[in-house]
Amino acid sequence: MPESFDPSPASISDGSSTSTASDRGHVFVTVGSTRFDALVQKVLSEPVLDVLRAKGYRTLDVQCGNSDFDASQLSRNGEDRWQRAGDVETSVWRFKPTLKEEYERADLIISHAGSGTIIDVLRLGKPLIVVPNETLMDNHQAELSDALAALGHLMSSSVAGLSKAIETLNTSALVPFPQFDGSRFRELLDEEMGFIHSRDNSSSGR
Template sequence: MDRYRFILSGGGTGGHIYPAVAIANELKRRYPNAEFLFVGAKDKMEMEKVPQAGYKIKGLWISGIQRKLTLKNITFPFKLISSLLEARKIIRHFKPHVAIGTGGFASGPLLKMAENSGVPCLLQEQNSFAGITNKLLAGKAKTICVAYDGMERFFPKEKIVKTGNPIRTDLVDIKKGKKEATEFFGLEFNTKTVLVLGGSLGARRVNQLIEKELEFFKEQGLQVIWQCGKLYHQEYKKYDSNSVKVLAFVNRMDLAYAAADVIISRAGAGSVSELCLVGKPVIFIPSPNVAEDHQTQNAKALEAKDAAIMLRETELDSEFEKSFSALMKSQELRIKLSENIKKMAMPKATEHIVDEIEKLIK
């Protein structure tokens, strides 16, 4: 039988949406006749991104609790009750064989109602510090797929399966040579290249750092591919030159990775998993403005295994040039970081997660 019905929920950020879509794609590959339904939060990016990936989505009226006292918190109980009732209706109508949650607010009500209806549930936690929604749902979930060691701090040990995070393998297929990659960006083949990744919207503090250090990079004889994000492109495009390429987006990530000798990046779960597969030396600058400071936890998990360098935003002015110079001067350090980060790669994560889902439907 491959007329299975799969319901998936994860959203709020690309870090939750992308894994859910990757899991659905692998399920669809194995079960071409299966039915899929996504459930997201009405005003969040999944309502646009999931249909673009070719799947149906229903929206719930839900949002998170704000950390400070705001009017939004007053509406939270009403949103929660409304979402639970709507989720129950969706579950009754769709009758899924399995429910899959990848984190984010909308997955809370949906997975809760699936659990209450006796639908087997699988959770996928991307970060080394578990999100609140997954922690609340863990009690009744059958399986919890994780990407890091030590997750029994948050979840029942017997439910945990270490699979890694789903990866966009097309982006990290860096079989392309450095020559082709540097030519694509209009850079020199024989010059060391720094790749800066601040996420699709951009990262203000990372951009401020790169602006300040452009002269330093020049003195070091380096060239830069600077993905500054669409929010900041107008501000920074004036620095575009023969040796500095300022981009809102990088359309060919495979070539950007192939061109890079060193990478400076945020430490979102998706980025970290991707960079483990790329296997280049990385300096992580975690965003401090995310739930449970999970980017810092992600970067720390790699730093603890000598697989990356981590610099907090507060350390950038005093530490960046020192750490960066030490990295560029020591080929031994670059090789060590590359080898250690590669050891943490889990390229078959999506397949392993779907293997676990199959156990719940057999």
């Protein structure tokens, strides 16, 4: 391993006990059901691939949704599926019924700013870089990624700043995201509907 090698991808793999040396360094990019041409184009660009390679990532899967992108550097592999061999082996495809397995397999996830994707990825404890789509008119989604970035749960980046974000990401410094706590809403509704003597509420610590 070269001196300049940043230990972060390795530390992610070491952190999850199921990873072995052979499947270390997998990146998954997702745009969900949206269209996000700029992000897809960016992650397939040489500067980003260079940074990924330098950080020790070896495979890249891109779920591109309805995005348009320049596929001239890729070879077509069936309907809506493209591939490229190389230092960072790349595979691009449009949709799968569920992305949970893709999240679980990845050591780094780069995603659009959809709140569902963000919650799912963070609850799996995966390092996440969120890239809000700046071309959306109602860009409230950037609010969420900025707020979660300020709390240290993820890294928020512009499309233009993605290489830099990947380079500077320190996965071990990310703050774990809390798991789902159903008791808050349960207590709130029980209280509103008059179940205030409920045993369910006895554990509440307000």
